[in-house]
Amino acid sequence: MISVQNLTKKYGESIVLNIENLEIPKGQSFGLVGNNGAGKTTFFSLMLDLIQPTTGHIANNGVQVDSSEAWKPFTSAFIDETFLIGYLTPEEYFYFIGELRGRNKADIDNLLDGFEDFFHDEILGQKKYLRDLSKGNQKKAGIVASFIGDPEVIILDEPFANLDPTTQIKLKGIIKDLAANKGVTVLVSSHDLIHVTEVCERIVVLNKGELVKDISTSTETLKELEVFFGG
């Protein structure tokens, strides 16, 4: 589904990302871990064509993302609060994204019904604009918006941060289900090794922009990661 070739990103002299080759097959739940400055968000920004690669390129379902925009209809993401429109209510935001992705109000209402317990009565019908919601609730809205329009690739940067424990557990279930049963390729980054090992079939470790580990998740993975980051 996603194929990365000789991808580098430099700012001046410093190389912030350098991935020679990376293939992510369709329907994989893919985890990206690394310390601050490892290049996780840089990689996701490159995938969304928000920054330009210095060399190389990313192909998303055969579409080279920095030269064509044809990847947009089947790709969605929630990176940070710049993916939210603060002056809209959550409902309006969902409908807006829905309209952009060719889904009408009824479709969206249908989809939202399925997230009722994920929202825990704190998102819908609150008479609040997104900018006035708490960080965690903003995140919930952003994550759910990224599920709108049946995307084939979903990119979530640090989806577990700021979420309460109940929601974290629910989100893990949702992500697993998307990848396993709906064939969606889910890319997740996280600082929380436990979450990411639970959710992802495959974990890639970035360190200072370099791909240093590529693990197929097993029962030993958590230990292996803890040794890597602890040592």
Added chain:
Amino acid sequence: MVLGVFYFMAVFLGLGIGAFYIIEKQGWGDPLLVVNRFIVYYLVGDLYVRYMLQKMPITNIKPLLYIPIDKSRIVWYSLGKTVVSFFNWSHAFFFIPFSIVLLMEGYPPLGVIGWHLGIMALFFCNNFINVLVNNKDNVFYVLLGLFTVLGICQYSELFNITVYSAPFFNALYELPWMALLICGLLIALVFSAFSYFKRHMYLDAGLIGKKSMAKTEDYAWLNRFGNLGTFLKNDIKLIRRNKRSKTAVIMSFFFIFYGLFFFTGAVEAYDGPVWKIFAGIFISGGFLFSFGQFVPSWDSSYYPLMMSQNIRYREYLTSKWYLIIIATVVSTILASFYIYFGWDTYLAVIVGAIYNIGINSYMVLWAGAYIKTPIELTSNKKAFGDKQAFNAKTLLLTLPKLILPLGVYALGHYSIGPTAGYIFVGMAGVIGFGFRNKAFAMIESIYKKEKYKTLAAYKQKA
């Protein structure tokens, strides 16, 4: 910003020294009495500007709350900080030289000093009134509306509030001890601001950001425009729900009255025939300049979303363009009171509007691609200009917006006659309108080219 401060200082200083002699020379009467007549508007205007621009101290209090400092001291410190604000001492640049001139011209010192102290105290009163009413939008807009009506009444000689307010200000001069009364008022305001703040110094009380009740709105009637409607809906919400964009709309409303400077002959420099077009461009183009100029910065806080969503630039830009066109047409209709100055005058407005629609609407969108200033929608910071917004490219692009139509008019006016001038400018607009698709294609490609730079610039929060 620093340049702006110096500019205002220079203007105030010049006015302070010059006002006395200008008023005397014009034969409007005793300069002090003239100033006293209009000072009520000056004070209200000051309050308005403060309300819009002066930053409230509460924004910086939060980090102080849990360090071991006495609460009263924090409040005094915050209030004290507002006292040294530019919004207070800038007025001294007018009133000190003006008072000195009064003394030099032989007005009794005691009276002048009493008057001076009284007026300055009133400005500080404004400071604390602003602290108290800040974020109470309804109180503020009622006041603003009231004084606008009063101003119009005065202009049309229906009712003159200055008849009632002037004696008060005159009294400051005639009975200098009155200044003490105002100082008393000031002290009362200071203490009420103090106690108000101290009482509300909790995160869930006075320090809470203002939260408005949100209502989900549908604007289903816009659905018939398809994808364009999606963006229009969003843009309307953008304008209605954010302080900064509301200010832009209010400013564009004031632009409508800008023409009064030209058509009443109030400013001699504007009497040439060519300036009518200049006025026409401004009267109908208020929204174009105050809102259109900052496309796409209005969407800066969620630009990454827009850029990774399934969005075509053409639709995004077309929506903004429609807003500009609608606002231009509405401004032109609202400006129909210029018919009072003759059909010829209103014709200048209409021709200006056609030019705005046909040419300037593209120009602002084009220039917008180069103005990479992120806009903070919820605050009015930098609402009145920002140095980043004035780079060489945007300056170059303002030329065709303002100078070109003047040139086109002059060409027709001086070679054939005034009517030809109007026709020329109008034709330019119509031709521009005809090339809509070409213009949009070009603007679209520029936006695409600038995309990464724009994203990077918006990331650096101002």
